[in-house]
Amino acid sequence: MESDGEPSPSSQKRVGRFLLKFFGSAFLLAFSYRLLLFSGATGFFVFSSSPASEIQAAKGGNLRRVSDYPSMEKIDAPFTRLPEMALHGRKGDSLKEQCDLFSGEWIPNSSGPPYTNSSCSFIYSDQDCLTNGRPEAGYLYWKWKPYGCDLSPFDAKKFLKAMRNKSWALIGDSIFRNQMDSLLCLLSQVEEAVMIYHDETFECVTWYFSSHNLTLALIWAPFLLKAEIKDLGHSQYDIQLHIDALDNTWTSQYNKYDYIVVSGGQWFLKTAIFWENSTIIGCHYCPGKNLRELGMDYSYQKALELAFRFITTSDHKPLVLFRSWTLSHFEYGEWYNGGICNRTEPYKEGEFSGDPVDQVMRDLEIVEFEKAAAIGLEDGTRLKLLDIYHLSLLRPDGHPGPYRKFHPDISKRPQNDCLHWCLPGPIDTWNDILMEIVLKEGDQRSSS
DSSP: OOSSSOOOOOOSTTHHHHHHHHHHHHHHHHHHHHHHHHTOOOOOOOOOOOOTTOOOOOOOOOBOOGGGOGGGTTOOOOOOOOOSSOTTSOTTOOGGGOOOTTSEEEEEOTTOOSSOTTTOSOOOGGGOTTTTTOSOOGGGSEEEEETTSOOOOOOHHHHHHHTTTOEEEEEESHHHHHHHHHHHHHHHTTOOOEEEEEOTTSSSEEEEETTTTEEEEEEEOTTSEEEEOSGGGTSSSOEEEEEEEEOHHHHTTGGGOSEEEEOOOGGGGBOEEEEETTEEEEEESOTTSOOOBOOHHHHHHHHHHHHHHHHHHOSOOOEEEEEOOOOOOOBSSOTTTTOBOOOOSOOOTTSOOOOHHHHHHHHHHHHHHHHHHHHHHHHTOEEEEEOOHHHHHTOGGGSOBGGGSSSOOGGGOOOOBOSSOOSSSTHHHHHHHHHHHHHHHHHHHHHO
């Protein structure tokens, strides 16, 4: 399957060790976070094709998840929710005046999506679900409703006007390509961007809106750290991850941009050998190599710590949004053994709590984000949280599933993509929230 974070089969004998680590880590993370807080229907679509030059989403790679283990299926791990506060707000703002965009529910929306697969040419074929034959379009008729307030739909004219003479970079893995395509589609209803740069593999791509002198760049850095990856992670060659060095692909360009969206992702679940000071110190899931198992949470914490340190110590002060962990919705298995995602409507609150691995990684990044945000208040770093975890957790119906390929033969049980998102689809809401945060930040700066 063409996706980041594809799991591979693994043995059961290390379940106990992971569970001990998981619950111990969960307790420590919760305690640390508390300290931090108190210290400071039928479609109207027609078929269209996607550009042949679109980037391929990351494939393959050896990794393991708690859901790989049959004994874990009945564990009902609690869902860790953020306190009811607006994490994108400024220090000193009254909470009563804040709208918590990240806590809410999906409600029916008869108006449907803001673009279609006929009105946008930027949809990558693997996410063009209706063109590929998805038989129902009900997943398009929902909208995110924050509790106690409303989220405005994306306004392309307003966004382009506010972003005149600005530049953006989205830094991460293929989920960011998914989000970038959504953003390009939303903006194309007013002005269609032109691709002005791509590297040899189309992993790094730049688009330009000439009428507004706006640049959008996609920078491929799946670990944020320096990493040696062969064949986009498809080969049997283990990823070599340097946990003490950031990926120069993004750090060398950091000063070029006015707005930066950055995130880690499911590449941290892949098998990797860890290097520090030019020495191998351990790994994540490398049986038979006689190396110390440090775990995926170890490398993710190191990556976030190093990335946030770079951001907060840089003399360049763009508006930086950290996009939270995005999870998959495989059921009845994983990508390699028949896992599917064939639900046709959102989960209700409390119906699904997520994979324990996803919760560990998400809790870890919230702690690291809050540390960096506290530092940023002192040194002028503008750091905001784009917390799409919970609203995405509730949308198992929004993935391509088998419709990542054109009219698949379902009787042959094709591989499903339950990680990336159909376009149009729930991922468009990420950009609704992104616009709300960015424009509010601009209003606050102009009035201060």
